[in-house]
Amino acid sequence: MNYTFLKWAGGKRWFVNNESHRFPLRYNRYIEPFLGGGAVFFYLQPQNAILSDINKELIDTYVAVKNEVDAVYRNLKIHQRKHSRDYYYTIRDRKTRTMATSAARMIYLNKACFNGIYRVNSQGKFNVPFGTGREVSFEQENLLQSSEILQNAMILCQDFQATIDMAQQDDFLFCDPPYAVVNEDARFVSYTADIFSWNDQVRLAAALERAKERNVKIIMTNVDHPAVRALYENIDGFTLDTVSRSCFISGNKEGRKAYSELIVTANI
Structure with a gap:
C-alpha cells in the first residue's frame, strides 16, 4: 500500500x-x-x-500530518468540495495561519497542480499552474495510516x-x-x-x-x-x-x- x-x-x-x-x-x-x-x-x-x-513548508506538512491529522483532513475535504480552476489560484495565493491549514494547502496544491511539481519563485511563493479540472479526492484511511507510520519518526528541518x-x-x-x-x-x-x-x-x-x-x-x-x-x-x-x-x-x-x-x- x-x-x-x-x-x-x-x-x-x-x-x-x-x-x-x-x-x-x-x-x-x-x-x-x-x-x-x-x-x-x-x-x-x-x-x-x-x-x-x-524545505520548511514540506517539513511542517509532515509534522501536521503526524500530530494533527484530523484537522488536516477536515481542511482537505473543504478543498475537495470547492475545487476548481479559480479556487486553485485563490488557495495558491492565500496565506495560512495554522500548521494544519498550511499542510492541507500544500497537499491540495500538490494534488491539483501541473504534474505534482513543487516550485517556488524568487519570493518563495508556490507558482506551479493549475493542472487538472477533474475532481480531486483525499482518502482519509490512507492519511490516517500515514500519520500512524510517522509516529515513529523524528522530523527535522x-x-x-x-x-x-x-x-x-x-x-x-x-x-x-x-x-x-x-x-x-x-x-x-x-x-x-x-x-x-x-x-x-x-x-x-x-x-x-x-x-x-x-x-x-x-x-x-x-x-x-x-x-x-x-x-x-x-x-x-x-x-x-x-x-x-x-x-x-x-x-x-x-x-x-x-x-x-x-x-x-x-x-x-
Whole structure:
C-alpha cells in the first residue's frame, strides 16, 4: 500500500518498485536527509526514523500530518468540495495561519497542480499552474495510516549534512539529493540548482564518506554524471551501480524518456 500523500519530482516510487532488494534487512534507525515524498520511508515503515529536509513548508506538512491529522483532513475535504480552476489560484495565493491549514494547502496544491511539481519563485511563493479540472479526492484511511507510520519518526528541518552526521553504526541512511551537477544539462536542474549546488554535491560526498567510516549502511541515488561518479569511484568502500529509469516530469514528450541513474552503496 502506498501511504505517501505528496507527489514529488524525482520521487523514489520507482526505486521501491524495482530496487527494493537493495534495502538492508536489519538496521537500527532509518535516516533520510532529503525527505521529499517519502516513498522509501513509507514502504519500509521503520520502527525508528529520523526524517529531514531543508524545505520548511514540506517539513511542517509532515509534522501536521503526524500530530494533527484530523484537522488536516477536515481542511482537505473543504478543498475537495470547492475545487476548481479559480479556487486553485485563490488557495495558491492565500496565506495560512495554522500548521494544519498550511499542510492541507500544500497537499491540495500538490494534488491539483501541473504534474505534482513543487516550485517556488524568487519570493518563495508556490507558482506551479493549475493542472487538472477533474475532481480531486483525499482518502482519509490512507492519511490516517500515514500519520500512524510517522509516529515513529523524528522530523527535522535542517541541512542534509547535519542529518547525515547524526547517523551511527548500523543505522540505514537513504539519500536522494536534488540533481545538480557541473555543466548541467536541462534535466531536473531548472528547479533544483538554486537549492542544491555543485558545492552541495561535494559536501554530500564528504558527509557520506564520514558516515561510511562510522559503519553506517548507505544507499544513495544520484544523477549518473561523470563528475558525480568521480566523487565516489576512487574511495574504498563505496560500490557504484547504474540502473535505467523513466522520467515523466518534463512538460514535453522529448523530456519523458529513460535515463541512467547512479546508485552508490556502502556497508550493505
